[in-house]
Amino acid sequence: MNTPIRTALALALIGASALAQAQSGAVLSERNVSLALANQIASATVAACSASGYAVTATVVDRAGNVRAVQRADNAGPHTLEASRLKAYTSASARNTTLAMMEASQKNPAAANLKDIPGYLLLGGGVPVRAGNDVIGAVGVGGAPGGHLDEQCAMAALEQVKAALQ
Template sequence: MKMTSLIVFTALCLPALAHAQAPQMEKNISTAMAQAIIAGAVEECAKTSFRVSVVVVDKAGQLAAALRGDGTAPHTVEFARMKAYTARTRNQTSLEFAAATAAGDAAALRQIPGVIAIGGGVPIKAGTETIGAVGVSGAPGGDKDETCAKAGIAKVAAALN
C-alpha cells in the first residue's frame, strides 16, 4: 500500500517538476521601444518649450533607458526615474498614486523607498499587463509631465497591442 502511494505521488509530481524547469516567457520593454518612447515624450514637451528628462523602466522596475534633456535641472533625471518606478510598481500613473495616497492609511505607501507622489509617471501596458513605465520631469507641473509621457507611449501603441 505504501509503495503504491509512493508511485502515484511520484507520477503526479514529475510533470510539475518538469514544468517548473521550463524558462519563463514574459513581455518586456526593448531598447528600441524605450528609445521611441523617450523621443515621443521629448517631442511632445518641446511643442510647448518644456525642457524635460525622461526615464523608462522595464517590467522589473529597472532602468531601461534615460535621457537628461538640454537645460534641465540636475534633479530631473532622478525625479523621472522615481515617477516611472512608482507607475510600474503601483500599475497606475504617479498622479493617480498621489491622489490615492493623499490621506488616511494609504498615505503610508508614500514611505516605500523609491516611490514619489507627483505626476509624470505612466505605466506601459501590453494589453492589461504592465511591462514597464515612463517618467517625465521638468515641465511646470506633473500633469504636463504626464501628458508628455503619454505621448511617448502613443508612439509605440501599435506594438503594445
C-alpha cells in the same frame, strides 16, 4: 501483468505527471520592454514636452524598475534626472500612474504612507507601459511645470508607440 504491478505503474505515471506539472510552473515567462522600445518612448516623450515648450528628462524602466533608457532635453534641470527615474520606478512598481497614487495618498488616510516607501516619488509624471494587460515597464517624466503636464507628455508618447504594444 498482475494487478499490483499495474497499480504501481499507474501510480508511477500519475506521480511523474504531477511532478512535471509542478516543475513547469517553477519557471515564469514575463513580457518586458525592449531597449529599442524604451528608446522610442523616451525620445517621443521628450519631443512631446519640447513641442509644448517644456525641457524635461524621460526615463523608461523595465517591469522590475531597472532603467532601460534616459533622454534629457537641452536645458532640462539637473533634478529632472532623478525625479524622472523615481517616477518611472514608482509607476512600474505599483503598476499605476504616479498622479493617481499621489491623489489617493492625499485623499485616503490608508494610502498616506505610500510616500514612505523607499524609492517612491508621489508626483505626477510616472505612467505604466502596458502591452495588453501586462505592465512591461514605465516611463517617468520630470521638468514640466506640473506633474499633470509631465503625465500628458508620457501619454502622448505611449499613444505614438501603441502599435508596438499590441
